[in-house]
Amino acid sequence: MARTPKQGRAGRGTTLIERVRRAQLVEVTVDLIAELGYAKTSLARIAEGADLTKAAVLYHFPSKDALVRAACAQVLETLTEEVGAALASAPAADGPTTYVRAMVGHLRAHPRHTRVIVEAFPHLEDDHTSERRWGPLAGIIDTAAEARGLPAVDSRSLAVIIGGAIDGLVGEALRDPDYDTTGPAERLNAMIESALSG
Structure with a gap:
């Protein structure tokens, strides 16, 4: 057994x-x-x-x-709980922008966790598929579009773009700890609002 x-x-x-x-x-x-x-x-x-x-x-x-899988699981659990709590307290229509603020904020506040994600996940290929990354965010985007009364959006592409932008912001902050991701995250949110404005 x-x-x-x-x-x-x-x-x-x-x-x-x-x-x-x-x-x-x-x-x-x-x-x-x-x-x-x-x-x-x-x-x-x-x-x-x-x-x-x-x-x-x-x-x-x-x-x-x-052991690395266990470390990654712990890091992801902490991240998921924090982002999930932020999403649960926000209106569905604001889900994508709440997601960006929570993700960027958490990864900025926990650089050790961010380094584990960047360093270890590529070595755990079966745990790090593309769809597992963009799928949940695409669902958040679909829910936001529905709450706003919008027709169907290309949530997959939007989720991939947002995920890539978050990766870029976080990567820059890892390279330069003085880089403030708050302003760029809000500019990303302005682009998301434009994409979901109908």
């Missing part, structure tokens, strides 16, 4: 100590990827950062990729 994420190595439920250790390993992995990049983040460095042996790391995660 396959072991589920909530089960330990022997198929039993994980203990509190195991959960704490796994969380520590994920945090160390996030820090190392943010500081060194994916290629230089090795199991040996993760073990050293957690003050464990490599064998102890492998007890909790069977490979570097498994």
